[in-house]
Amino acid sequence: MEFSPVDDAIELLEKANSGLAPELLTRDAARRLLDDYTRARRLADFGIAQLARKLDDPGEIARTTGTSMGKAKETVTTGKMLGESHDLSAALKAARSRSIRRLGSRSPRRRRRARPGTSSRSPRRARSPSSPTPPAG
Numbered sequence: 001m002e003f004s005p006v007d008d009a010i011e012l013l014e015k016a017n018s019g020l021a022p023e024l025l026t027r028d029a030a031r032r033l034l035d036d037y038t039r040a041r042r043l044a045d046f047g048i049a050q051l052a053r054k055l056d057d058p059g060e061i062a063r064t065t066g067t068s069m070g071k072a073k074e075t076v077t078t079g080k081m082l083g084e085s086h087d088l089s090a091a092l093k094a095a096r097s098r099s100i101r102r103l104g105s106r107s108p109r110r111r112r113r114a115r116p117g118t119s120s121r122s123p124r125r126a127r128s129p130s131s132p133t134p135p136a137g
Contacts (some may be wrong), residue, residue, distance in 0.1 A: 006047070013040065025109070046092040053079025 022030060052061045052075045062072035082089045 009040075042092065049075055049079040049082055051079070053083055054075045 007118065025033065048061075048065065054066055054071070055061065056076060057068055058072040058076055062069050065072065065075070067075070096110070
């Protein structure tokens with residue numbers, strides 16, 4: 001049987017997990033390792049989305065990945081979008097978060113949702129017409 005680079009990556013992750021002892025790591029080392037695991041997850045998620053696009057069967061994707069049908073449908077849709085967006089696809093292939101953030105900044109900004117008590121401006125008091133004007137000075 002021929003091994004693929006994915007088989008090699010899985011084997012390396014299994015070895016890394018078997019020797020993982022977070023209690024022996026410094027906080028900085030734990031953060032760096034968390035970044036590495038996050039990058040590995042992004043790479044795996046990209047591969048899953050691409051293959052889901054090819055299979056185009058949310059039921060099979062849900063069974064194989066152990067996710068809900070809704071999540072599987074979303075994964076198929078994401079795969080289809082990746083197939084249409086060459087810039088995003090290239091960034092995700094390499095799991096480069098800076099490239100992904102740059103691509104995201106090209107899209108229109110989302111409006112911030114107003115949250116009570118979190119205004120960036122200081123509130124102005126409404127003055128009634130009968131309120132005296134404060135003295136200048």
